[in-house]
Amino acid sequence: MQTIEAPHTHPPVEVIDSRLGAALYDRFLWFGEKRGMARLRRDLLAGARGAVLEIGAGTGLNLPHYPADLDRIVLAEPGERMGGHIDLGRAPAGVPTDLVRAPAEYLPFADASFDTVVSTLVLCTVADPRRAVAEAARVLRPGGRLLFLEHVRADPGLRRTLQRRAARPWAGFADGCRCDRDTLATIEARMRIESVEHGAWRGMPGIVKPLIWGSATPAPTS
Numbered sequence: 001m002q003t004i005e006a007p008h009t010h011p012p013v014e015v016i017d018s019r020l021g022a023a024l025y026d027r028f029l030w031f032g033e034k035r036g037m038a039r040l041r042r043d044l045l046a047g048a049r050g051a052v053l054e055i056g057a058g059t060g061l062n063l064p065h066y067p068a069d070l071d072r073i074v075l076a077e078p079g080e081r082m083g084g085h086i087d088l089g090r091a092p093a094g095v096p097t098d099l100v101r102a103p104a105e106y107l108p109f110a111d112a113s114f115d116t117v118v119s120t121l122v123l124c125t126v127a128d129p130r131r132a133v134a135e136a137a138r139v140l141r142p143g144g145r146l147l148f149l150e151h152v153r154a155d156p157g158l159r160r161t162l163q164r165r166a167a168r169p170w171a172g173f174a175d176g177c178r179c180d181r182d183t184l185a186t187i188e189a190r191m192r193i194e195s196v197e198h199g200a201w202r203g204m205p206g207i208v209k210p211l212i213w214g215s216a217t218p219a220p221t222s
């Protein structure tokens with residue numbers, strides 16, 4: 001298990017990686033994990049197969065939830081501070097696991113090199129979610145899957161109004177996280193949705209409550 005420094009041969013990507021955000025991340029999510037998020041992670045990741053790439057891996061909260069029969073896990077996390085909290089030893093025993101410092105918009109991997117790409121609570125934060133989804137599609141092998149679990153823009157109504165008003169202060173508080181992104185539409189623009197479920201991120205502030213989770217496969221590009 002090792003940390004690999006990816007070469008920076010791409011345009012700069014803004015990543016907000018505050019010391020405080022990284023230090024408090026797990027504690028801030030703790031109640032939500034207890035209230036169901038940990039179970040959602042485990043259920044989602046039960047669908048992971050073969051070689052797995054996780055984008056925006058954060059502090060590595062998904063690691064203990066991966067199945068034990070994977071070929072390898074690569075965690076891509078551009079934030080040095082967030083990534084500094086990852087304990088690769090929490091991966092399932094016997095599954096080779098590496099950490100790469102790379103943004104989701106410019107993945108340092110060949111086309112068709114993974115069976116599964118995982119994105120949990122990431123497309124809200126990346127600078128360019130369309131490019132991140134296109135990169136996920138590029139690195140997936142034919143038949144490969146994106147597994148996603150994301151908080152998203154609410155349906156029209158009070159919650160969406162609150163999201164719009166709170167989007168900027170929330171992004172300032174939560175290291176660039178946008179609470180008002182239509183992430184399902186972003187995925188659908190480049191991939192075919194296989195399954196999607198809608199629910200709530202329990203134990204968290206109302207503006208990040210609508211959650212979606214499911215899987216998608218790359219749609220052929222013309």
Ligand SMILES: C[S@@+](CC[C@H](N)C(=O)[O-])C[C@H]1O[C@@H](n2cnc3c(N)ncnc32)[C@H](O)[C@@H]1O
Binds near residue numbers: 062120128
């Ligand atoms: C809300 S955290 C989610 C962490 C983790 N995936 C989880 O489920 O707990 C968002 C993560 O996205 C990372 N991030 C920010 N910009 C990114 C980018 N351009 N590409 C990939 N990850 C990015 C942040 O460093 C942070 O770790």
